[in-house]
Amino acid sequence: MALIDTPNIPDPDGFYADLIAAHEGLEQAASHALNARLVLILANHIGDRTVLAEALELSKSA
Amino acid sequence: MVDVRYQTAFRLYPYERVAAQDRVQRHQVVIVGGGPIGMAMALDLGLKGIEAVVLDDHDGVGVGSRAICFAKRTLEIADRLGCADPMVEKGVVWNLGKVYREDRQIYDFNLQPEAGHKRPAFINLQQPYFEKFVVERIREARDDGAPIEIRGKNKVDNIASHDDHVVLEVDTPDGPYKLEADYVIACDGVRSPIREMLGLGFEGRVFQDNFLIADVIMDADEFPVERRFWFDPPFNPGQSVLLHKQPDNVWRIDFQLGWDIDREKELKEENVRARVDGMLGPDVEYQLEWTSIYTFQCCSMDEYRHGRVFFAGDSAHQVSPFGARGCNGGMQDVDNLGWKLAAVLNGEAGDRLLDTYHSERKHGADENILNSSRATDFLTPKSEVSRMFRDAVLDLAEKAPFARAHVNSGRLSVPCTYDGSALNGADDDTLPKSLRPGSPAVDAEVDGGWLIDRLGGRFQVLAINCLAPTVEGAEVIELDSHTAPDLAERYLGEAAQAIYLLRPDQHVAARWIYTKPAAITAALTTAMGG
Ligand SMILES: Cc1cc2nc3c(=O)[nH]c(=O)nc-3n(C[C@H](O)[C@H](O)[C@H](O)COP(=O)(O)OP(=O)(O)OC[C@H]3O[C@@H](n4cnc5c(N)ncnc54)[C@H](O)[C@@H]3O)c2cc1C
Numbered sequence: 001m002a003l004i005d006t007p008n009i010p011d012p013d014g015f016y017a018d019l020i021a022a023h024e025g026l027e028q029a030a031s032h033a034l035n036a037r038l039v040l041i042l043a044n045h046i047g048d049r050t051v052l053a054e055a056l057e058l059s060k061s062a
Numbered sequence: 063m064v065d066v067r068y069q070t071a072f073r074l075y076p077y078e079r080v081a082a083q084d085r086v087q088r089h090q091v092v093i094v095g096g097g098p099i100g101m102a103m104a105l106d107l108g109l110k111g112i113e114a115v116v117l118d119d120h121d122g123v124g125v126g127s128r129a130i131c132f133a134k135r136t137l138e139i140a141d142r143l144g145c146a147d148p149m150v151e152k153g154v155v156w157n158l159g160k161v162y163r164e165d166r167q168i169y170d171f172n173l174q175p176e177a178g179h180k181r182p183a184f185i186n187l188q189q190p191y192f193e194k195f196v197v198e199r200i201r202e203a204r205d206d207g208a209p210i211e212i213r214g215k216n217k218v219d220n221i222a223s224h225d226d227h228v229v230l231e232v233d234t235p236d237g238p239y240k241l242e243a244d245y246v247i248a249c250d251g252v253r254s255p256i257r258e259m260l261g262l263g264f265e266g267r268v269f270q271d272n273f274l275i276a277d278v279i280m281d282a283d284e285f286p287v288e289r290r291f292w293f294d295p296p297f298n299p300g301q302s303v304l305l306h307k308q309p310d311n312v313w314r315i316d317f318q319l320g321w322d323i324d325r326e327k328e329l330k331e332e333n334v335r336a337r338v339d340g341m342l343g344p345d346v347e348y349q350l351e352w353t354s355i356y357t358f359q360c361c362s363m364d365e366y367r368h369g370r371v372f373f374a375g376d377s378a379h380q381v382s383p384f385g386a387r388g389c390n391g392g393m394q395d396v397d398n399l400g401w402k403l404a405a406v407l408n409g410e411a412g413d414r415l416l417d418t419y420h421s422e423r424k425h426g427a428d429e430n431i432l433n434s435s436r437a438t439d440f441l442t443p444k445s446e447v448s449r450m451f452r453d454a455v456l457d458l459a460e461k462a463p464f465a466r467a468h469v470n471s472g473r474l475s476v477p478c479t480y481d482g483s484a485l486n487g488a489d490d491d492t493l494p495k496s497l498r499p500g501s502p503a504v505d506a507e508v509d510g511g512w513l514i515d516r517l518g519g520r521f522q523v524l525a526i527n528c529l530a531p532t533v534e535g536a537e538v539i540e541l542d543s544h545t546a547p548d549l550a551e552r553y554l555g556e557a558a559q560a561i562y563l564l565r566p567d568q569h570v571a572a573r574w575i576y577t578k579p580a581a582i583t584a585a586l587t588t589a590m591g592g
Contacts, residue, residue: 037454040468041462
């Protein structure tokens, strides 16, 4: 598997808190839109179709 | 009765009574439909010495442009047929595109043409001109002895396909007659009466959207020569708009309208004008040349060959116009079928070669349908989530260049590579991937001229930086890449030399770095259907 599915962020709790904070005060629709932008940005950063395909699979099966 | 279903822009082939109406005659190829594809098909066959009769139920080219964007590969095919020069002279070339959202520009792009190609990536030209230039070239070829005949106001009413020939029943202003053909090519457009008569299906997707297409004539300096695309502009809220320049000071405007509309109301001149005024501003003078409303779909037949009947162009496959793949795709059908049919009729190849028309062109059509469906899905998102991602792309496009790659208002038609085709032979994959077997040849500047002008019409062995082994059935071209950097880059990559076997449609059949005559002969046999 090319996708890293083991812990990879040095400060997982800190990132998680940032993620939630980014959504603070947003209406549901605005929150969804933010997530969509985030997905696109991260996907472009990864840039590897195999990794992206595995990520899509994992998210669907979870 | 031969009904008039549309007005003609150029009356090019008025009805004339012919002797064949009194006595059944047999022709090598009869083409049903004289649109761009039928006419180009006749020209290609006629130039190869094959007898081609075109039957069209009108006597000229229909009013209303439809296609305006003709891609480089189409121009190269037209070059091979000898009618690209007037198209390019008349056509408009644009490089600058601007994308707007609501009331502001979010980015622009410059499609700087890549150097070392005879033809531009595409031109804008009204479809009636395209057809007219093909028909004019047919006249010229006919004067030089090409056996092509065009019969206007000849409407095909019935078809009967037999093992060794096809019989057509044709209606004319002087009443019906019958004629026979070795092969029939149905180029009778998206509603293909031939397809109906044979009871064949045409499956696909209808996109739940309507587009108002308006061609307006404005004074030259009102707008620069560039393509503008708007998402959700104030003059068409919630929808998209496209503005494109054509020759003769004509501008094409596509207004997306949405699904639930009142067609008649939208087509009323005052309502069309209200939209155009909103877009151009109140002070711009213009004339409305042509308006129409379209619903787009992507459909294809399952098989493009049915015995002795072939389907080419819109009769075989339909795409939404985003990416301009309709006529451009159809021209590749012509390119593919012409040499195969000629080879079989001349007894040089067996019937099996004709099956590869379907397999190769279905592959091409699937690619075109895929691309045009994706563009349509971007413009008309099918679900809330799809719309959310579309809007997210637009949100980001203003700031982050990567997101612009996701903005899809059509991916310009490029010819497909016949990967996996039964006609493909040997490959040396250390040579550039873009010219692997199945790919169309790429142009390059050589000896002060263009490579593409020297290719096509027969099998050719192209030897670069080496001597070409002589084989029967192929012409030899030897080139030196040391003074031709594009040739070296596109055809050799890292290699010092290469030998390409090219088909009459300029597609690569096989390639090597070193090879022997026997290997080329074997590849030639494969490329002729085995
Ligand atoms: C709005 C719009 C924009 C487009 N833009 C582009 C573009 O930019 N680039 C591009 O490549 N494509 C574009 N297309 C697609 C393009 O117009 C078509 O792909 C093209 O016209 C197909 O050519 P054809 O010869 O297969 O069919 P047609 O042009 O439809 O010709 C069929 C012919 O057959 C004749 N016929 C029908 N029935 C019979 C019969 N029974 N007997 C005898 N004759 C018959 C008809 O009269 C007609 O002349 C666009 C289409 C639309 C609608």
